[in-house]
Amino acid sequence: xxxxxxxxxxxxxxxxxxxxxxxxxxxxxxxxxxxxxxxxxxxxxxxxxxxxxxxxxxxxxxxxxxxxxxxxxxxxxxxxxxxxxxxxxxxxxxxxxxxxxxxxxxxxxxxxxxxxxxxxxxxxxxxxxxxxxxxxxxxxxxxxxxxxxxxxxxxxxx
Numbered sequence: 001x002x003x004x005x006x007x008x009x010x011x012x013x014x015x016x017x018x019x020x021x022x023x024x025x026x027x028x029x030x031x032x033x034x035x036x037x038x039x040x041x042x043x044x045x046x047x048x049x050x051x052x053x054x055x056x057x058x059x060x061x062x063x064x065x066x067x068x069x070x071x072x073x074x075x076x077x078x079x080x081x082x083x084x085x086x087x088x089x090x091x092x093x094x095x096x097x098x099x100x101x102x103x104x105x106x107x108x109x110x111x112x113x114x115x116x117x118x119x120x121x122x123x124x125x126x127x128x129x130x131x132x133x134x135x136x137x138x139x140x141x142x143x144x145x146x147x148x149x150x151x152x153x154x155x156x157x158x
Contacts, residue, residue: 047063091123121143
């Protein structure tokens with residue numbers, strides 16, 4: 001019988017993280033603790049999103065990583081909402097922990113689709129770390145951001 005660790009090592013999934021953990025065993029506990037959190041984070045693919053209709057607004061609130069491995073769970077739903085004529089979409093990123101290039105591409109495509117159909121997408125409650133990265137990529141010049149839901153609603157009052 002094969003243990004989970006044997007199958008992980010054999011398949012290569014996370015093998016680098018496991019090898020790194022083996023190398024630092026016996027070092028101080030702070031190093032082990034931070035390494036454990038990195039390894040756990042590497043294997044943690046928990047993702048969820050809430051979709052809510054409130055009047056004329058469609059609100060999406062993803063929780064966790066918006067990444068290559070998670071966009072498949074809500075890409076079709078968010079794209080179909082953006083394809084509706086005159087849509088008003090609020091994407092609340094308060095509980096997003098990370099946005100990788102694939103996740104960013106999906107968010108940009110959502111914005112472009114809504115714009116083509118006379119709609120609007122506003123991103124709100126963006127965590128500071130994510131916002132800094134988006135600003136470095138000049139996304140604040142292309143996408144619409146609001147500090148909170150109330151401001152997002154005001155931005156869409158046309």
